[in-house]
Amino acid sequence: MTQVPHWLIRLADQSQRLSxxxxxxxxxxxxxxxxxxMLFGEGPYGPDVLLIQRSRRGRRHPGQPAFPGGGVDPEDGGPVEAxxxxxxxxxxxxxxxxxxxxTLPELYLHHSDNRVTPVVAWWREPSAVHAASPDEVDSVERVPIAELVDPANRFTLRLPTGIAGPAFQVRGMLVWGFTAMVLDRTLGAGGLDQPWDTSRVTEMPPESLTARRV
Structure with a gap:
């Protein structure tokens, strides 16, 4: 069992005040x-966060790295349970x-018409993880925070529409869109962010265009 780190307590305290x-x-x-x-834990390479690579065969955001999650069902009782x-x-x-x-403030995704509540949590007792739902998930990664905040792994990604936003290249995954935006803001709120070159702009790779729906 590991204790909640100070930076995550600070993030949780500020969560509802994030713009x-x-x-x-x-x-x-x-x-x-x-x-x-948003499940943070203490992994073999220091603090990390759990991300999934969605299946390219899936209906929701095919091929895109994301936090685990989905719709809130009536029997869930709320976003935390979901x-x-x-x-x-x-x-x-x-x-x-x-x-x-x-929880973080509710965020709206226009393309999928979802009102998403990010739930901030600490992995007090980590368990083994894997792609438990192959139809929806291709792989599961515990991504070290040190790799996410490394300026060498950060850049601005521009979509064919001209829209641009923060992105990460970690563990063989291009993390962009909603997930990258939330990570960008929460790492900053936790005081973990490092200065990076926001003027370094990369165009969306053609192989990622199938995952354009954010």
């Missing part, structure tokens, strides 16, 4: 409720070893 960009603010009366689990359930279904993570610290 939400106008384009991510949920509209009144629209959107399907969803939740994702995030834990989805993480267990997708990665096998045992929810009994997860300590939930709080």
């Amino acid at each position: 939400v960009p106008r384009y991510l603010r949920p509209p009144d009366g629209r959107g399907r409720r969803a939740a994702v689990l 995030a834990l359930r989805e993480a267990e279904e997708e990665t096998g993570a045992d929810p009994r070893g997860v300590h939930v610290l709080g």
